Amino acid sequence: MFKRSLYSIALALFLVTSALTIYFGKETFHFNTPPAGAESPPAYHFVLIPEELDNDYWHLVEQGAREAARHLHVHLEYLGPKQADLEEHLKTIDMAIAGKVDGIMTQAINDGEFSPLIKKAGEKGIPLVTIDTDAPGSSRKAYIGTDNYYAGFLAGKALLTDTEGEQFVGIVTGRLEAAHQKLRVQGFRDAVEHEKRVQILDVKESNITKIGAVEAAYGLLKAHPQITALYGTSALDGSGMAQVVERLRTDNPPYVIAFDTLPETISYLESGLIDATIVQYPYKMGYRAVQSLVALQEGKKLDELQHTETTVLRKENLPFSPLSQRGEVQ
Known part of the structure; x- marks a missing residue:
């Protein structure tokens, strides 16, 4: 009797959760039909789901999507976690599916629940494309973004071009x-692999935050002063x-190569504290x-x-x- 009651409670909770997901999905991903004559x-109706909303x-990415949406008469929503959050990201995708949008654009997530969500979207007739990070083993329709391995390889070649003599490298990764972060590291490794003068000493994680990057860089330099x-x-x-x-202000500062072109990164590039950055x-x-x-x-059909x-x-x-990052769009 007790087990039957527990089962009934669990079933009720499951049905309520499912109903709420569908309800809030429809409420969130809904736009009103214009009145007659309008x-x-x-x-x-498409939705763009980024890694985090408040990110330059x-x-x-949003600006480009909105410009295309304007030209192609598409209603676009930009929704997702305020800060990088796996659970919130997956929840937003699930709500978009429940809201019956016509298409989803999102960064791929290295998580066991991501591919089943893509499959779920496909079963409901909702195409999904990945941006910035791919999920090649999934049923996504296409990947649009950087070749992350090649980007890392370019970073490694930049180091070889810009430096002379022995180089001891510390890597900070999101x-x-x-x-996509693993590909950027591997590409870099492969670019310098056959150069005996270059040695990669350590890799530390920043958790995609500036304070995390500060802590990772400081930890690398403290553990490996020869960097x-x-x-x-x-x-x-x-x-x-x-x-x-x-902050360290040494007479012989390390060569620094960054990723992307955020305003602060460009400012440090101007001052010489960053030597090069990879542009996407x-x-x-x-x-x-x-x-x-x-x-x-x-x-x-798509490539x-x-x-x-x-x-x-x-x-x-x-x-x-x-604005120069817009490139030629066709």
Whole structure:
């Protein structure tokens, strides 16, 4: 009798949770039909789900997506965790599916629950494309973004070009288990692998925060005072590493190569505390992602891998404007 009661309670909780997910999904991902005589309703309803909402990099992705949505008559929503949060990210995807949107754009997550969600979306006729980070083993329709291995390889080649003599490298990475971060580290390793003058000493995690990057860089330099170069693989790592180098104020500061072009990163590049940074094209990622979802709705075939450009930016290439990251969008 007791077991039967527990089973009944568990079943009731499950049904209530499922009902709430569907209800809030429909309420969140819903736009009103314009009144008679007003502009015609959008052709499609897409949602862009970033790693975290208040992030300069993802705002550039959003800008590109909104520009494409304006041109292609798409209603676009930008929703997700305020700060990087796996559970909240997955929940937002699930709510988008429950809300019956016409397409989903999101960063892939290295998690066992992510691929089943993509499959669930497909079963309900909702195409999903990944941005910035891919999930090649899933049923996503396409990946639009940086070739992260190649980006890491470029960083390694930049180190070889810009330095002479023995180099002892410390790496700061956003998350040790994040797929795109691992590719950026591996690409760097492979670029310097056959150079006997370069030795990678250690890798530390920043948890995709500036304070985490400061702590990781300080920990690397404290544990390995012989370090002559620092490489950061996520957007906030560069400014965190530069801040530590600035505080130490040594006569022979380490070579610093960062990732992305946030305003603070560019400022440190101007001052010489950062020597180079890897440039991505997030605006183009957002624009192409919307184009891809529209193409899928129209029954067109897509290239599964749509890599956007990656370049190296140095002080001599300044001034630099984020608008230059738009590139040519077609």
